[in-house]
Amino acid sequence: AFYDEALRAEFVARTTMRRELEAAIGAGDIVVHFQPLTDSETLEVVALEALARWRRHGELVLPKEWLPLAEETGLIVEIGRQVFTAAREASERYELPVAVNVSARQLDEADFVRQVEQSWGPGAWHRLTIEVTESALLHDQAHAREALATLAARGVRIALDDFGTGYNSLARLGDLPVHVIKVDQAFVRASGTPEGDAVLRAVLAVARAHGLEVVAEGVERAEELTTLVGMGVGVVQGFMLGRPAPTLPIRGRRPAPRLVGRPTAAVPVQRLAPAATA
Numbered sequence: 001a002f003y004d005e006a007l008r009a010e011f012v013a014r015t016t017m018r019r020e021l022e023a024a025i026g027a028g029d030i031v032v033h034f035q036p037l038t039d040s041e042t043l044e045v046v047a048l049e050a051l052a053r054w055r056r057h058g059e060l061v062l063p064k065e066w067l068p069l070a071e072e073t074g075l076i077v078e079i080g081r082q083v084f085t086a087a088r089e090a091s092e093r094y095e096l097p098v099a100v101n102v103s104a105r106q107l108d109e110a111d112f113v114r115q116v117e118q119s120w121g122p123g124a125w126h127r128l129t130i131e132v133t134e135s136a137l138l139h140d141q142a143h144a145r146e147a148l149a150t151l152a153a154r155g156v157r158i159a160l161d162d163f164g165t166g167y168n169s170l171a172r173l174g175d176l177p178v179h180v181i182k183v184d185q186a187f188v189r190a191s192g193t194p195e196g197d198a199v200l201r202a203v204l205a206v207a208r209a210h211g212l213e214v215v216a217e218g219v220e221r222a223e224e225l226t227t228l229v230g231m232g233v234g235v236v237q238g239f240m241l242g243r244p245a246p247t248l249p250i251r252g253r254r255p256a257p258r259l260v261g262r263p264t265a266a267v268p269v270q271r272l273a274p275a276a277t278a
Contacts, residue, residue: 020056029055029056032086034049034244036237036248037049038236048090049131084100087128100129107144113150129158130157134163158178162184183207184217185219216235217237
């Protein structure tokens with residue numbers, strides 16, 4: 001292996017980004033945006049998902065450009081604490097449940113439960129949902145299961161994100177304290193064809209067989225929304241219904257707080273304009 005200018009440039013870029021990311025964490029430049037989860041029929045906001053954003057020199061840096069580095073270096077742990085704190089504030093401000101994504105690196109922390117307790121604050125556990133991906137559970141299955149079970153016992157809801165894209169999703173459903181699955185956007189985008197609809201129905205059938213509630217991610221077309229309503233998916237999420245933003249546009253009357261809704265009958269859905277963002 002040879003150390004050339006390309007490798008040197010990559011090293012310098014990573015070192016610079018890490019230094020700037022560390023400074024951003026301390027300066028409060030890691031901000032939290034919220035994407036709404038909406039009732040598939042009424043389009044009322046029923047929950048939020050908290051998403052970390054890096055405000056760098058006045059502009060937002062795409063998460064894919066810095067989140068992998070944050071996880072690799074462990075900086076994601078402190079970022080996670082700040083997101084939990086912001087999620088609690090948003091839950092109280094909007095009187096809605098809030099979901100927080102948790103990475104494998106955070107789950108690996110021996111005191112992960114204590115970190116959540118300190119960052120979220122006392123009580124109101126029923127308003128918190130922790131989202132984990134299957135890949136995040138592969139690092140230390142026993143530790144992850146114990147930590148999630150402890151939080152679930154207090155009323156925290158556990159959601160399995162990107163469901164259907166991992167290797168062992170079906171096998172894990174019976175072993176983990178999971179309450180919700182988030183159907184990956186790949187299945188949503190494939191809807192509208194006989195093959196795509198068949199796969200989507202199978203995924204939903206597996207979830208319901210395990211007594212799990214369902215959220216469909218990545219809804220961007222009215223046709224997708226219509227299909228999901230017809231299949232009984234009560235809660236949806238996607239750019240068509242609301243992009244992540246610092247504040248939340250509340251449509252109409254706010255319903256009682258809940259994460260996902262009841263199965264619904266098929267109804268026609270009109271094409272909607274993209275939701276406004278702040």
